[in-house]
Amino acid sequence: MQSIRELYDQQMKELSAACNRVAELGYVTSHGGNLSMRVAEDVVLITPTKVEKRNCSPDDICAINLKGEPVYTPQGRKATSEWPFHLRVYQKRPDLRSVVHAHPPILTGYAIAGVDVMATPFLPECAIEVGPMILVPYAQPGSDALAEMFDEPLRRSNGFLMENHGALMTSADGIMRTVDMLEMMENAAQSAQVALALGRFKPIPEKDLADLEDVMRSRGLPMPGEKGFHQTLKDCFA
16 A cells, blocks of 8 residues: 555645745745645645745655644654644635645735735736635634634635735645745735825726626636635625
């Protein structure tokens, strides 16, 4: 029988490559941030604690089950202490396959300020691929309380700002796609910052959101959030 390390070798390579990319983008520093991938019904690959993402390799990746119990732990490694909210995501949204938590500077600035500008539809790609980046109230990192804060927001969107903490991006696709969407939203946040500084921040008019639904259908994109929770794109940003 293959070991966990052998069975999920390719996925561990993907996860470590995503860690390296997040570090390259400057979205994490020191031991900050954590990433995970759901690779089976009860197996989640997740980053270790106290390992810089720029140095993370496939040999560092841990595996846990949906109860948070270790399934595979490389010698000298331990799963990130923030595993509770990763598992909450997979438990509440079985459609999701990957989670990236990081600290992109502009998005994290909005999270610290508690402004909800990123929950506004102001760029088409962001609106149809991620939906609103919903502000999640602060709770102690790594706590069950923080994990529970995601219960309601997870139904409404795929991207989140964690008050005084950072950003969280989820996806039904592979981990690198999730990193790409986080990068897209950080770039959007920079554009929003410029628009706000110029005093002319203009969201997409509600009447035009229906046209974006045609774009979504042509690309085969689902509504952001839990399947069936939103009927229209306008609902997502209500």
